[in-house]
Amino acid sequence: MHYPEVHYPSDVISTVEFNPSGELLATGDKGGRVVVFQREQETKSEPQRRGEYNVYSTFQSHDPEFDYLKSLEVEEKINKIRWLPQQNAAYFLLSTNDKTVKLWKIRERDRRPEGYNLKDEDGRIRHPSTITSLRVPVLQNADLMVEATARRVFSNAHTYHINSISVNSDFQTYISTDDLRVNLWNLEITDQSFNIVDIKPCNMEDLTEVITAAEFHPQQCNTLAYSSSRGSIRLCDMRKQALCDTHCKFFEEPEDPSTRSFFSEIISSISDIKFSHSGRFLMTRDYLTVKVWDLNMETRPVQTYQVHDYLRGKLCSLYENDCIFDKFECVWNGSDSVIMTGSYNNFFRMFDRNTKKDVTLEASRENSKPRAILKPRKVCVGGKRRKDEVTVDSLDFSKKILHSTWHPQENIIAVAASNNLYIFQDKVT
Numbered sequence: 001m002h003y004p005e006v007h008y009p010s011d012v013i014s015t016v017e018f019n020p021s022g023e024l025l026a027t028g029d030k031g032g033r034v035v036v037f038q039r040e041q042e043t044k045s046e047p048q049r050r051g052e053y054n055v056y057s058t059f060q061s062h063d064p065e066f067d068y069l070k071s072l073e074v075e076e077k078i079n080k081i082r083w084l085p086q087q088n089a090a091y092f093l094l095s096t097n098d099k100t101v102k103l104w105k106i107r108e109r110d111r112r113p114e115g116y117n118l119k120d121e122d123g124r125i126r127h128p129s130t131i132t133s134l135r136v137p138v139l140q141n142a143d144l145m146v147e148a149t150a151r152r153v154f155s156n157a158h159t160y161h162i163n164s165i166s167v168n169s170d171f172q173t174y175i176s177t178d179d180l181r182v183n184l185w186n187l188e189i190t191d192q193s194f195n196i197v198d199i200k201p202c203n204m205e206d207l208t209e210v211i212t213a214a215e216f217h218p219q220q221c222n223t224l225a226y227s228s229s230r231g232s233i234r235l236c237d238m239r240k241q242a243l244c245d246t247h248c249k250f251f252e253e254p255e256d257p258s259t260r261s262f263f264s265e266i267i268s269s270i271s272d273i274k275f276s277h278s279g280r281f282l283m284t285r286d287y288l289t290v291k292v293w294d295l296n297m298e299t300r301p302v303q304t305y306q307v308h309d310y311l312r313g314k315l316c317s318l319y320e321n322d323c324i325f326d327k328f329e330c331v332w333n334g335s336d337s338v339i340m341t342g343s344y345n346n347f348f349r350m351f352d353r354n355t356k357k358d359v360t361l362e363a364s365r366e367n368s369k370p371r372a373i374l375k376p377r378k379v380c381v382g383g384k385r386r387k388d389e390v391t392v393d394s395l396d397f398s399k400k401i402l403h404s405t406w407h408p409q410e411n412i413i414a415v416a417a418s419n420n421l422y423i424f425q426d427k428v429t
Contacts, residue, residue, distance in 0.1 A: 013416035015403055019083040019091065022407040025053055025414055026093060027421055028078025032062035034095055034148075036106060037421075053423055057106055059148040062097040074099050080165050082174070084187075092151075094174060098161040101176050103152035103187065112142040157183050157193045164213045170221040177214040182226060182244075196244045197226060197236065212327075213273045220279065227284060231268035233293065251282070251298050253291070263315045263324065271327035276336040277408075283339060285330040288312065290341050290351065305351045305358065308343045310381045310392050323397045331406045331413075342401025345390065346417045347377060363401060363415050363422040374424065 010031030017026050025037040038056035065074040077097055084092040090107040115137040120126055160178035167174045175196070176183050182197035197214075201207055214226035222238045233251040236244035255264065267287035274283045281302075282293040288309060291301035307328075311318065318324040323344075330341040342348045343360070351358045360377045380389040403416040411426040 011419035013403060013419060013421060014078050015081050016405050016414050016416045016421065017081045017083060017093075018405050018407055018414070019093070020085050020408060022409055022412070024056065024083070024091060025405070025423075026081045026083070027416065028061065028081050028095055029419075030075075030077040032060055032064070032076030032078060032097065034059055034061045034078060034081065034093075034104070036091075057146040057148055059104070061095045061102060061104065062100065065099070067099075079162055082165050082167050084167055085171055094165055094167065096162050096165050096176065099155065099158055101154040101162070101165060101174075101185070102150050103154075104148050105151045106146065106148045108144060108146055110142060110144045111139045113137050114140050152187065152190050154185055154190050154193070157185075163211070164215070166215045166224070168216045168221050169219055173221075175214055175216065175224060177211055177226065179210040182211065182214050182224075184238075194242070196238065196242065198243070198245060212270050215273055215275055218275050218277060218279050225273060225275070225282060227270035227273045229269040230265065231270055231286060233270070233273065233282065233284060235295065249295070249298055251293050251301075253300050261315075263319060266319070266324055267315070272329040274330060274332060276332055277334065278336055281336065283330055283332065285328050285341055287324060287326075287328075290330050290339060292339070292353070303353060305339070305349075307341055307349050308347075308379070310379055311344075314392065318397070321397065323400075326400060326402060328401075329403055331404055333406050333411065334409045340404055340406060340413060342404055342415065344397050344400050345395045346399040346401060347379075348401045348404060348415055361424075363417050363420075363424075365420075 010029060012030045013027050014030055015028040018024070019026070023039045027035050035055060036057040037053035040052045040054060061078060062076040064076045067074055075098065079096050079098065082094045084094070090105050093104050093106070095102055095104060115135050117131060117134055118126055154176070158176065158178045158181070160180055162176050162178050164177045165174060173184055173186055176185065180198065180200040181195055183193040184196045185193045199211065209228040209230040212227050212229055214224060217223035223235065225233055225235045227233050231252060234247035235249035235251070237248045238244060240248060270284045270286050272285040276283065280295060282295060284291050284293065288307060288311065290305045290307060292303040294302045315324060328342050330339060332339055337354055338350055338352050340348060340350050346363045347360050348363060349358060349360055360379070361374045362377050378389045380386065380391050385391055399417060401415050401417055405414050407413070412423065414421060414423050
């Protein structure tokens with residue numbers, strides 16, 4: 001299914017995330033808005049509607065701000081959304097822009113209080129002289145309303161732009177990460193955070209790398225990993241020491257000197273990092289590949305998947321139009337057997353770790369009619385182009401799938417292409 005919108009720059013989707021049950025799907029955009037979709041419940045008359053997601057709540061999460069000390073404008077764009085496990089009837093999520101993280105509570109209300117003593121029915125304050133008797137307010141049934149309220153605001157802790165947030169498995173703490181630091185927060189405390197990673201050198205001229213992403217281990221609340229712009233991953237154990245500048249494991253693939261070029265350092269920068277649901281593996285995405293690392297083997301990845309190797313010969317033009325700096329995300333399916341990541345021309349790639357098969361699919365209005373089956377796409381690298389193949393030269397680099405998410409239990413995926421959200425699922429029989 002496909003949700004088209006009139007295109008404005010502020011409508012461009014900048015993050016997408018399923019909640020732990022998969023019943024809700026949240027998107028954030030460059031305009032600071034969060035849109036939450038809810039999955040339709042199956043009915044006997046319309047069992048096919050079970051997979052559909054419809055708008056549940058929309059709210060303005062962040063507004064543009066101005067940092068007067070640095071004379072910098074802080075844009076409202078939502079960089080990341082992370083859900084907290086549901087504890088009661090309400091839902092909670094964290095959203096962040098470049099500087100501020102907010103904890104939002106989303107709940108349904110179908111009753112409203114009536115019969116105030118100090119206010120009239122229109123909400124105006126009554127003059128004390130008009131109050132001649134006291135009455136007990138009562139709750140009356142009302143139309144169902146979904147409201148979002150900001151419960152916590154975590155600010156003033158980052159000098160540089162926040163690139164990722166991750167909720168701990170203890171569900172009491174989370175981390176926020178910028179280019180040089182990782183901060184640990186308690187969800188109940190907004191005025192204090194602990195700096196657990198700081199790679200800022202005394203002299204900024206000595207800076208050789210920056211932090212690109214960080215994530216907590218899904219089961220071990222003391223373990224986290226962060227990636228760098230030089231293609232390395234560091235695994236940290238918070239039990240070892242409070243400041244995790246010294247890592248306990250270091251993952252990096254040795255570079256082949258024969259393939260080194262001007263672009264080597266740029267394309268080796270890791271744009272996303274994800275632990276598998278089992279906690280055994282770690283997946284990283286750089287510009288051309290997706291790599292799967294076994295936490296027990298630091299020397300090299302156990303699997304490397306080529307996402308769009310046909311672009312290796314076009315790195316010069318990709319550098320000139322800044323596409324080489326695009327940050328693609330990667331996701332696991334619920335059983336860790338398939339991984340998905342985006343590419344250009346609104347293509348996205350899936351790799352089956354068991355069968356070693358891969359497929360290229362396209363998210364576009366033309367092939368996304370309801371219940372339509374997606375046809376695999378192929379890119380012609382050289383030689384004669386076959387029917388239905390796309391040549392490398394005809395790829396549209398302004399169309400790209402940077403953000404995607406996979407339902408935690410089922411084969412339902414959501415991918416964002418500019419201001420459009422596409423939701424695909426296994427064929428319903």
